[in-house]
Amino acid sequence: MNKNKEQLLNKRYKAEQRFRLYGQSAIFMALLFLTIFIFKIFSTGYSAFQKTWLIVPVNFDAELMMLDENPTKQDIEDADYYEIALQSMWNLDPNANEDQQNQLKRMVSYFFEREIKQELLKDPNLLGKTKEVYLTASDDLDQVFKGNYPRDLPEDQRRVSDYQLKIFDQLVANGKVESKFNISFFTNADSREAELAGIASSFMGSIFSILVCLMIAFPVAVLAAIYLEEFAPKNRFTDFIEVNINNLAAVPSIVFGLLGLGVLLAIFQLPRSTPLVGGITLSLMTLPTIIIAARASLKAVPPSIREAALAMGASRMQTTMHHTVPLSMPGTLSGTIIGLAQALGETAPLILIGMVAFVNTIPGSPMDPAASLPVQIYIWAESAERGFVEKVSACIMVLLGFLIIMNLFAQIIRHKFEKKWS
């Protein structure tokens, strides 16, 4: 009898140990996947924050630029830079034939003459002189320099020719290739040229969308939650509404995209591809999340507080506004931030309302066309050029950073205000 008991006890201890082991291995797996994921993104993406420049001597030849002596500022603005830009690239190899000259030109970014123009605008005294100018390397050479490009492929499968590589290697040997922090990744809008593409447009697009979403979803959701929780009679109809709010939270986001497309664009004729429409669509999606969070935190306010206020002769409205709502705000706000973070990462509905369009201007208001960060990731991930691969990861890093900051903020709000009254 006693022995049986001991066996049973041992069995119970063993079962507990096994259970702990399962739990620990589950957590280990989760951490492992997370680490791999983050490592992969960082190792691919970090190089996007560096950009390769070729240092090329440029002769600011007034004649080639069709400039008279003593040109005005406007003249310099309007001058033709293409010729001197071409010349300075061709000068890298004076013996180049026509085909090779073409290849030389393609070693730098498509809009390289603009960089030369900037240089002269900065210092008009350069006219007639020669200066070494930093030119953005083409995205392929950029990848070569970062070691991301397989140089051992047969030439006809590469976008970089043997000749270009030869010249590039010479430049590297002479110290005429430099890598610098890629400011333009943050200041440029999207571009077809990987080396020029940046996240400014999609970043602003995301900010505007989130602001529109916040301004619509927050007041509507909070009012709905307060009414349902504090004022509405509890009957079949309100039960029905409650069930359907929960259902709404589970509706796939692409359905909201279709709604935005069918109603906002087709019926209300709002401007396509804009953060305004994106924000409204996202707010439909965020509404149930905020309503549920707000109702939960209203429910969490102890009924004794309501009774205390009512017994003091406060009206229902005063009880709600003076006591219940302020006490529920931390929970509501952190729910709102989490809802917004979800909206920030949403892609599908934005694609449907046209925020997937190629936008190479930075939006100044919610009425201007824009992309958004997750859609930008999608656009770049679809692009063929090797230069976009690192940009995708870099953009993911920016988006994740954004989300982490928002969630951190939600946590801080919750903790700070919960401690105060407990």
Added chain:
Amino acid sequence: MIKIKAKDVDVFYGKKQALFNISLDIEENQVTALIGPSGCGKSTFLRCLNRMNDVIDICSVKGEILINDFNINDKGCDVVRLREKIGMVFQKPNPFPKTLYENVSYGPTIHGIAQSKQEMDEIVETSLKKAALWEEVKDRLHEPGTGLSGGQQQRLCIARAISVRPEVILMDEPCSALDPIATAQIEELIDELKKEHTIIIVTHSMAQAARVSQNTGFFHLGQLIEHGSTDKIFKNPDNKKTQDYITGRFG
């Protein structure tokens, strides 16, 4: 003098009847204790007196409750005005999660009683003094009321209730969450408060009822079995059930 006159009060929770035909007179400036076993309806009756049962959707009250000869169950009765006249202290101390000052000044603020900051300061001070809390908290009026001990919190709730100078104070087992010392303080306070207010207290402790009250009503299963002066109920009750309950044979 009779302050409150309840006539044939029935209370229903949905289809279930919780109180049957209660008729009870409450004397002015005296303490009336309502005793009885758990679930007998004494708290329900107390909550009829300031219409706190309105909050519960399924609860309905029938019958007349006359306060100063005015039926509070009439359609024309404004609950906000009613609850200004009839304060309430709950079983569990429930100060607002705000400062002590804001707790006491809340009632006067919403009812527009104080004309100036100075007047409000005075109201807060006198209320806290009457609640015998002033000496302990006068240096920390702007700290959260939830930081006080249980007994202090309950006295804060009493100060909050008397800040609007109600005619009647309802107390729903005000000492059940407190230790004996805090209980003694509250009981002393009740004795002091009855000079200016009519007090109705629901209690589980017969000793407490005997100590603080002048009149007692005994409830059982939703019925008012017996009521009268505390002396009589405790020493020479008419009803056998009352006798059994008081001597501790059931309940």
